[in-house]
Amino acid sequence: MSIDLPIRKIIHVDMDAFYASVEQLDNPELKGKPIAVGGSSKRGVVSAASYEARKFGVRSAMSGTQAKRNCPDLIFVRPRFDRYHEISKKIRRIFHDYTDLVEPLSLDEAYLDVTENKKGNPSATLIAKEIRERIFNELGLTASAGISINKFVAKVASDYNKPNGQKTVNPEDVLDFLEQLDIRKFYGVGKVTAEKMYQLGIFTGKDLKSKSLDYLNDAFGKSGSYYYHVVRGIHNSEVKPNRTRKSLAAERTFNENLSSEIFMLQKLDQIAEEVSKRLKKGKVAGKTVTLKIKYSDFTLQTRSKTMPYFLSDKPLLLEVAKNLLFQEKLNNSVRLLGISLSNLNTESEKVKAKDTKEKSVSVQLKFEF
Template sequence: MDAFYASIEQRDNPEYRGKPVAVGYGGKRGVVAAASYEARQYGIHSAMPSVTALRRCPRLIFVAPRFENYKTVSNQIMQIFREYTDKVEPLSLDEAFLDVTVNKMGMEVATQIAKEIKEKIHRQTLLTASAGVSYNKFLAKIASDYKKPDGLYVITPEKAERFLEKLAIEKFFGVGRVTAQRMHELGIRTGYELKRYTETELVRHFGKAGTLYYQFVRGIDEREVESEYVRKSLGAEETFAEDLHELVDLLHALDEIAREVHRRAQKRNFLARTLTLKIKYADFTTVSRSRTVPYYLKTYDQLFDLGKELLLQVDDIGERSIRLMGLTLKNASNDQVMPASQPLQLSLDFRE
C-alpha cells in the first residue's frame, strides 16, 4: 500500500488531502510513524524524531494513529488477496507476498492479476497500492517499490540480472543503512559492484547474510511464499516523556511495560522462552540484554523478574539518562502455526 496510515487519514479527513501529514505524536519526544507523500518531499520518513520533521516542514500536520482503523482496512485488503490465492504471506498490515502460480480465478498472466487486485483495492477502499511482479520474492519486493505510488512494475527472468546490476545497493531488500555504509566502504554502490565479490568474500564481510547478497544480485531466491503464519516475536516499548535515570523510576516503567507485554502475549496465546531488554539512552545510543530460560514465560511476575535481572546487568544504570525502554519475547513455541492450503507449484506467465 502507498503511505498506508497517512493515506487512510487523508481519505477520512478531506482537509488533510494534498497537505503534508505525519501519523504520530508531534511533541518533543514524538516519532513519525508514517508520512504522506507530500511530507516525504521534505525528507520526512518513518522513525524520524518529530522535532526533526517539524524543522524540515513547519506546516506538517501531525495526526494521532488509529491502529484499529488501519487493521480494519488491512483485513479488507488481505481478503481481496485471498480471493485470488491462499498462498498469502503478510509482511505487515499493508504489505504481503502472493504466489499466484495456481490462482482461484484461473488467470494465466500474473501481471493481469496484479492490475485487477490494484483496481479492486482502490474501488473498495479508495486507496492506492503498488505491485511488483517477478519470479521470486526478492525481485517482486524490489519491483513493488520501484514505481511508487500507484505503480506496477514487472521484472522478467530475461532482464533480472541487468536490472540488478544497475540498482543502487540501498534499494536491495535486506540492505539497511548500516550495511549500505559498510558496502560503500568496500566500494560497493551498485549491484554490478556487489557482483564482483565472491560468496566467500561476502560471507567474510557480512556473515550468513553474505550468501543471500551473493544470490540476490544474481536474481536467485529459493524462498517460498509461506502461507503459514508464525509470529516470531512480541514486545512493547515506551519512549518516556522525560529522560529517566533513577532506578526506582526505571523499575516503575519496567513494571508497566511487562504488564503490557503480558497482556499482548495472553491475547495472542504467544509462548516464548527468550526475553530481550532494549534501552535507548538520551544520546540515542542503544544497548540490549537477553536471556533464554528452560521454560515458557507465561506470567507477569516471570516477565518482570527476568526483565529486572536484565536491567541490573546494564553497567551504567543510574548513571546515564534513558529515553526509551522495551521488552521483547522471542524463541517462540513451534506449535503456534495457523496452517493454510499448499497448492501445487506450477509455472505461470507474467508477461508485461
Template sequence: MHAEDRKIIHVDMDAFFASVEQRDNPALRGKPVVVGGERERGVIAAASYEARKYGVRSAMSSVLAKRKCPSLIFVRPSFEKYKTVSCQIREIFFEYTDLVEPLSLDEAFLDVTEAKKGKPSATLIAREIKQRIKEVTGLTASAGVSYCKFLAKVASDVNKPDGLFVITPDRAEDFLNELDIKKFFGIGRVTAEKLNKQGIYKGADLKKMEQGELIRQFGKAGAYYYKIVRGIDDRPVVPSRERKSLGAENTFLTDYVELDDLTEQLLKIEAEVWRRLQRSQSYGRTLTLKIKFADFEQITRSRTVADLIKTEEHLHRLAHDLLKNELPFVKGIRLLGLTISNFPHEEKGPVQLTIEF
C-alpha cells in the first residue's frame, strides 16, 4: 500500500480534564476553570476555553494563571474519573478499528484504512466518532484526518474546539507551505525561536533548508523536520492491544433514589456493556459499580468472581447485587456506571476486519 493511501484520524478531546469537571458540575459551566492546585507551587493540568481567553494554559504555574485571571476557579484533579471517561472513548474507537494508538488519556491515532464499519470515507468516520463521543460522554472532541500521523495531528488543532479538518494528499503541500513553524508538531518553542532568527517562519521557508544543514543544527530531529515539511511520515499506527477495562455509564436528567428506578436505569447500562463485551469478545472477572450522588460524592463497589462474566444473566445478577448492597439510599443518585476488568492474559488479540472502499 502506498503511504498516501492510508487513512489516519487523530482525535483530541477539547480541554479534557476541565470539560469533564464542567460536565459533572453545572455551576462550573461557562466559567474560567482550571484543573490543578491553587498552592504557590501548583501547576495547571488543564484549562477550560473560558480560562484560555485570559491566556491561561496547561503547564502554567497557578500563581501566573491567577494573575492573568483573578476570577479563575481551581478544581482538584480526579484522575480516576478521567480514566473512566477515557476508557469510554477508547471503546468508541474500537467500534471502528482495532488499530488505535493512545497518546494520552485524551488523544489517540486511529488507522481506518480498513475500518470495521462500511463508511465511504475517513472524514465520515471521524464525524461519526465525534458524534458518538458527544452522545456517550457529553463531551466534544476535535479530529484531524489525513494520510499520515503528522498531518492528522496538526489538522486536529486547526478548528478547535469541536472541530474537524481534513488534509488530503493533494492539499498537503500547500497546507505545509503556509503552516506557521510554531504549529509544526515536534518543533518546540526554543527550536521555533532559533528558526525564526534565521528568517524561517513558515513551512515554505523550512523547505528551503538542506537536509544536511538541518541535521547539523538539530541532530536526528533535523532529519525529521526535513521529511515532515514535505509531508513524508511513514510511521504506522501502533495499537495498544492490552484491554484493561470495558464499561459504560449514564448521567441522569433527574436524580433517583428508589430501587425500581435505579434498576431500570442500570438495565440500560448493562445492555450497553454486554453489547461491547460481545463486540470485543473480551470477558473479565471483575465487575465494578460506580455511583455518583446528587452532591457529587462518588463511590465504587467491585466484585471479582472465579469464572469469566460470559453471560448477560451473570452480568445482571452481579450488577443488581452490588446495587442492592448499598440500600437504602438517603440521597439522590445522578449517575450509575458499570466496568468490567481483570481480563485474562491469554485473551486473543483483536481480528482486523476488512471492507471495500
C-alpha cells in the first residue's frame, strides 16, 4: 500500500537538556557534572537534569529526594526562568532567519516548516544542520533535530540521535522507519498506554499497524484513530506560528501536607489570584474550571465543572474551585493543589482541521530532503 500525503519539509528542533545546559554554560564549574535544576527542597521536584545526571536515572518530574538517592553527587541549581526565556528568544530569532512558519512547543523546542524558506535552500537536512551549528556557535548550546514529511515523524526523529545529533527520515523511508520503531518511541504513547499496548501484543510500529481502526478505537477510545493514522505516516497537522492556547493553569506544591480544608482554601485563594492574573495578561477567559489534587501518596485526582459563560475574574474562579474541593471527601492529606481553566474563548477562533482520512501512499522520490 502507498501513502498519498501532503509532502512537507518539517524540522523539529529540540534543545539538549536545555535548563541544565544553560546553567552549565553560565557556570563553567558545573560542566561535566551531574546537576538538577530545581528539586533541592524536601518537597522539591526536578525540572531538568543534565546528561551526566541522567546516567544515574535522574529525570524531570522526579522528587529531589529520589534524585539524590539515585545520584549522591547530584548538584541542585535553582531555576532561572528569566534567563531561559532570554535564550529561548535568541534561538527563535535564528529560526526566523529561515522561515516564518515556526511553532514553539515550549522554551526549548519548536517545529519549522522549511518547504519554502528564506534561504532558498532545497535541503531541509542542511538547513537543520546549519541551524544547530548557529545555535552552538552563537549561544554555546547544543540542539538535536528531526527532519521529515510531517510533525509527528520529525518529532520522533529528533530524539533518535540525541544529544547533539539529527536524523532525516526521507519520504520513501517513513513507513519502514515507523514499522521498526519501539512503541515507546511513538509521540503520544505514554508509560500507561505503552503498558496496555504490551498487554495487547503491540511492541513495535509493525504490531500497531496490524491492528484495525475498529480494534484500536475499542481499545484506546478517541486516541485509537490517532494511533491508526500516524503509524501509516498520516499526520496532516500544519505548522502553526500562532498556536491557540487550550488552557491556562497554576499550581502549588506544599512544604508540608495539608489536611485542613481551611489551609487548602487559603492556598486556593492564592492560586486563583495567579490564574486570574495570567488570564488577564493573555486577554483570555474560559468556561471549564479544573481542580487538580495530588495526595501525599502521590495519587492524582482532577475535578472539573463547565460553566455556561466565560470567566476570568478571581472571585468566580475561586468560588468554582471551592465547590469542586467540597464536591466529595478528600482521599488523604494533600501535597499539591492546582487550578486550570480550559475551553477558552480563543478556541472559537480556530479553523477546523480537515478530517484525516487514510489514503494510498505515493511517495515523491525526487523530493529533496
